[in-house]
Each structure stands twice: as C-alpha cells, then as structure tokens.
Amino acid sequence: MNAKASEKLPAKIVDAHHHLWNPVTRNPDVGYVWLSNIGAPKPFGDPTPIQRNYLFDEFASEQDVRPLAASVHVQADGAIPDPVAETRFIQNISDTENFPIAIVGFVDLSRDDAASIIAAHKTNSNFRGVRQILSRLDDRPDMSFAPEHYLRNSVWRNSFRQLGWRGLSFDLQLNPEQMEEAADFFSDHPDVTVVIDHAGSPYDQSGAGLERWKNGMNALAQLPNLHVKISGLGMFDRDWNAQSVRPITDSLLSLFGSQRLMFASNFPVDKLMRPYAEIVNDVATNFSHLSRKELHGIFHGNARQIYRI
Numbered sequence: 001m002n003a004k005a006s007e008k009l010p011a012k013i014v015d016a017h018h019h020l021w022n023p024v025t026r027n028p029d030v031g032y033v034w035l036s037n038i039g040a041p042k043p044f045g046d047p048t049p050i051q052r053n054y055l056f057d058e059f060a061s062e063q064d065v066r067p068l069a070a071s072v073h074v075q076a077d078g079a080i081p082d083p084v085a086e087t088r089f090i091q092n093i094s095d096t097e098n099f100p101i102a103i104v105g106f107v108d109l110s111r112d113d114a115a116s117i118i119a120a121h122k123t124n125s126n127f128r129g130v131r132q133i134l135s136r137l138d139d140r141p142d143m144s145f146a147p148e149h150y151l152r153n154s155v156w157r158n159s160f161r162q163l164g165w166r167g168l169s170f171d172l173q174l175n176p177e178q179m180e181e182a183a184d185f186f187s188d189h190p191d192v193t194v195v196i197d198h199a200g201s202p203y204d205q206s207g208a209g210l211e212r213w214k215n216g217m218n219a220l221a222q223l224p225n226l227h228v229k230i231s232g233l234g235m236f237d238r239d240w241n242a243q244s245v246r247p248i249t250d251s252l253l254s255l256f257g258s259q260r261l262m263f264a265s266n267f268p269v270d271k272l273m274r275p276y277a278e279i280v281n282d283v284a285t286n287f288s289h290l291s292r293k294e295l296h297g298i299f300h301g302n303a304r305q306i307y308r309i
Contacts, residue, residue, distance in 0.1 A: 005281075005288035008295045012069035013280070016303035017197060017231045017264030019076040020093060024053045030086050033079035043142055044235040044269060054268045056093050062267060062276035069300060070099070070309045072264070074171060074197070075106035075131050078145075083107065084120045091124040102128045102307035104171050109159035110150060118166065128307045129169030129193075134182070135201060137175055143203055145173065151185050164191035169306065173197045176204075179216025183223060190225050193306060198232030198266065202248055205237060214251050221255040227306060228256055230283055230298070231264035234273030242282035249286040258287070258294035262303045 022028075023035035034040065039048045060068065073090045080086055083106040094101040103126045107117050121127045136146040150156045163170055170192055174182055179200070186194050200220075202213045220226050230249065233240050252261060263283055265276055287295055303309070 005284035005295070008288070008290070008292040009066060009284055010069075010296045010300040011066065013063070013066045013263065013299045014069055014301075014303040014309065015063075015071040015265050015267075016262040016307070017074050017229050018059060018071055018267045019269070020055055020059060020073060020090060021076055022053045022055060022089075023051060028085065028089055030089050031080045031082065032077050034077055043145070045238070045272065047269075047272075049272060050268045056097050056099070059267060060099075062265070062271075063280075066280065066299075068099075070101070070304065072102045072104060072128075072303060072307050072309075074104045078106050078108070078133065080106065084117065084124075087121050087124050087127055091126050094126055100126075100309050102126055102309050104129045104131045104169070104307075106131060107159075108132065110148075110153045110156040111159075112155065114155075114159040115162060118162065118168070122166070129171060129195075130163060131171035131173075131197070134172050134174040134178060137177060143175060143201075149178075151178070151181055157185070160189065160192070164189060169193040169195060171195045171197055173201060175201050176209075176213040176216040180219045183216075183219040186220070186223055186226065190223070192225065194223070194226045195262075195306065196220060196226060196228045197264075198235060199228065199230055199248055199252065201232075201236065203236045210247060210251075213248075214255075217251065217255055221260075226256075227260045227262065227302070228252055229262050229264040231262075232266040232270060233279075234270040235266070238273045240273075240282075242285045245282070246286055249283070253287070253290075258290055258297055259302060261298050262306070263299045264303075 023032045035051050038051050087103050087105040090103050105121045107114055107130045133145040134150050136144045200217050
C-alpha cells in the first residue's frame with residue numbers, strides 16, 4: 001500500500017456495503033432467487049463462483065490489510081418472497097458473532113403494503129434503512145436491474161415519504177442517465193439520508209460516458225443529504241486499478257467532499273474481480289493526499305455516522 005495512505009488509515013475500518021448469504025445450506029431458508037439460478041448472466045458477468053454460501057467467517061477473513069470495526073449489510077436479492085427473512089438472518093449473525101452489522105433491507109416501495117414490510121424490518125434492532133435498485137435504461141436491458149421507472153410510480157413516490165419520519169436511510173443504485181430525474185425527486189425529501197451505491201454506476205468509461213456520469217453526479221451532489229459509496233468498481237471495469245479509476249475518485253472527492261464518501265467492498269460480488277486487500281490499497285492510494293481525519297472518515301467514521309453504528 002502507498003506508505004502515506006497506510007499510516008493515515010484508521011486501525012480498523014467500517015465496510016459500508018457487503019453481502020452475506022447461504023443459498024446452499026439454506027438454514028434458515030431466506031428464499032434467494034438469483035443465487036439459485038446457477039450461471040445465469042448478470043450485468044457484472046458470470047456469477048457462478050459466488051453462487052454458494054458466503055458467511056461471516058469468510059467475510060471476516062478477507063480483511064488482511066485492516067481488521068473490521070463494523071460493517072453494513074445491504075440486501076442481496078429483491079425477489080426474496082419475504083425480504084424481512086433476510087434481515088432476521090443478518091440480525092442473528094450480528095448477535096451470534098457479537099459484531100455490529102447495520103442492516104439495509106429490501107422493500108419494494110411500489111407495493112401497497114410497503115408500510116407493513118418496513119414495520120416488520122424495524123422489529124430487528126440493527127435495521128437502519130431500505131435499499132431498492134432503480135437502475136433502468138429502456139434501450140439497455142443489460143444495464144437494467146429494475147422492471148420499471150420507480151421514480152415515476154406514484155405509489156413508490158408516496159411510500160418513500162415515510163422513510164423520513166421513520167428515521168430510515170435510503171440506498172439506491174441508478175444509472176447516470178437517471179440522475180437528474182433522481183435529484184429532482186430527492187430535493188423534495190431533505191429529511192431522508194440518501195446513499196448512492198457503487199460510485200453512481202459509471203458503466204461507460206469513455207470520455208463522453210464519464211462526462212455524462214459526472215454531470216449527473218453533480219446534480220445529486222447539490223443535495224447535502226446525499227452520500228456516495230466508493231464501491232462496486234469491478235462491476236464496471238473488471239481490470240480496474242488505482243490509476244484507471246483516478247478520474248472517478250477525483251471527481252467524487254471534488255463533488256461531494258470527503259465527509260460524504262464511504263469505502264465499501266461490495267463483497268462477495270467484487271471478489272469475482274479482485275482481492276479485498278487490493279481494493280483497500282487502490283482506493284486508499286487515490287486518497288493518500290488527504291488528511292488523517294479525512295481518510296478516517298472515508299474508511300470508518302462516515303459510515304458509522306450515516307448508519308448509526
């Protein structure tokens with residue numbers, strides 16, 4: 001690791017985005033769908049190597065650069081029949097391991113019963129927020145995770161309102177082409193902490209593509225309640241390194257400032273591309289010019305504050 005970055009990193013990090021799952025043993029049976037559909041292509045490639053159990057012991061063993069102080073588990077499958085089952089599964093792991101895992105669970109806010117699902121999630125003490133993927137491009141099914149444009153769904157929009165008064169955050173994944181529309185919507189909800197996953201999905205890293213991404217992120221950055229995870233970089237460039245993503249990390253720092261950025265591994269998905277230590281190394285290298293306090297925020301403090309760990 002860059003020596004300057006290494007000496008400034010906190011002794012322990014908070015990983016702001018990862019997954020745990022048990023599609024093989026199914027004890028308990030959470031009801032995963034895509035994890036059981038072995039080999040079916042995903043936008044990030046062939047998922048076969050990770051369509052297996054990935055549990056706490058393996059996740060904890062990945063951190064050979066800095067041990068974990070805490071983590072944030074983000075829902076892994078929007079097709080689970082009872083999404084609260086996943087939250088209960090993670091809550092039990094956190095309790096059993098005596099390790100703080102904040103939980104961001106799935107709720108389809110376009111459903112009429114969204115309020116009752118949120119209430120059921122909240123019976124778990126580590127539940128902190130909701131994630132629903134919004135990524136959709138009508139002419140790019142390969143880059144579309146969502147079946148419709150949720151931002152244009154009146155039921156979805158109305159359900160979103162309750163996140164604020166319930167004290168819950170909202171994680172999302174979206175494409176650059178959707179960002180101005182999203183910024184317009186989120187500007188009406190300053191009481192909801194919104195977290196953009198996977199660096200805003202810079203899937204097109206041509207000059208024009210990065211310019212489109214940066215313009216969209218600039219619109220979102222104008223809202224002080226929006227934050228960004230530096231995560232999922234391998235989903236858009238399997239061969240990324242510190243130098244190749246420097247335009248992305250520099251832009252994020254310029255737009256959002258260090259206080260609104262969080263490191264996250266997106267493991268085990270990004271385990272398909274690179275080891276955990278290399279991800280920490282390259283992200284830290286690109287921020288090595290920051291102060292110790294700023295690096296501590298990106299790799300520890302910001303996630304702890306946002307997810308109330």
